[in-house]
Amino acid sequence: MTPSLLMAVLASGFIYGITPGPGVLAVFGIGAAHGRRAGAGFLCGHLLGDVVWCSTALIAIVGAREIGSTAFDVLGVLSGLYLFWLGWRAVRARRSSADAPQGPARQPFWHGIVFGLTNPKAYPVAVATFTALLSSRAELLNWSMLPGLIALSFVGGLLAYAILIGVVGARRVRSLYQRHELAITRLCGVMFIGFAINALVHALPGLMPNKA
Template sequence: MTFSLLFAVLASGFIYGITPGPGVLAVLGIGASRGRKAGAGFLCGHLLGDVLWCSTALVAIVGARQIGSSVFDILGLLSGLYLFWLGLRALRSRPGNGQGEQGPVRQPFWHGIVFGLTNPKAYPVAVATFTALISSRAETLEWSMLPALIALSFVGGLLAYVILIAIVGARHVRTLYTRYELWITRACGVMFIGFAVNALMHALPGLMPQR
């Protein structure tokens, strides 16, 4: 495995974990109302869902590559289009669209597990994010690499959660996030579109008819 592939998988796990979404909004709300310990409990539970969805996404990506480059290119095309759609949707966000955590959570850890495992967007976002960042190194993917790739994605997600845990205890962080949530969401939309363009640039040449 090359260093660039290792770094891409690590970065994918980190970006997947720290990008604003329902889980990040939830932990900010829990941290503001119940403190850093409760927020950390929620994230520890939520990490189980992240490991499941990231692992499933990596299995799909490696499997597609092993079946054939065309299958991987199709996956890259679909992932790029999905990320582009998410980016446009984020850019068109309006105030008041946030999905923050409402009310106290008595068992943050178990709530995090359920939240992470039942998020309907988790798998497609994981596939799209990993495909966008790994597509340029697709030719090196092998089944034997899968355990290391899963471990690296876990480390990336863990680093993201360490940062989140460090800030969730501060109430002013939640206030600032709520105040500028729209702009943060739109900035993430630009990032998603960038990932989409990267994925499409690597997928489309392989799908074009050869002359």
């Protein structure tokens, strides 16, 4: 496994874990209402869902690559379009009057497990994010690498959650997050659009008819 592929998988797991979404909003609400320990418990449970969805996404990506470059390129185009759509929605987001969900005070660990496993957007976002960042290294992917890829994505997710646990629970942090939530959301939208362009740039040439 090359250093560039290693860093790409680590970055994919990190970005997937730390990008603002329902889970991040929930943990900020839980942490502010019930403390850092409750927020950490929620994230530990939520990590199971991340492992499941990231592993499934990596299996789909490696499987598409093993089937053939065309299948991977099609997956890359679909992922790029999906990320572009998510990014465009985020860039055009408007401020919501609703507060971030607080989450239950009891059993945050089990709440995190259920939350992580039942998020309907988890799998497509995982596939799109990993495909966008791994598309330039698609030729290196094979089934023998799958355990290492899953482990690296897990480490990336742990790093993201370590940062979240470090800041969750502080009311000033939550206040700052809510004050700048719209700007953070739009910045993530721009990032997603960048990932989308990267995926499309690497996938579309492989689907073009060869004129040579």
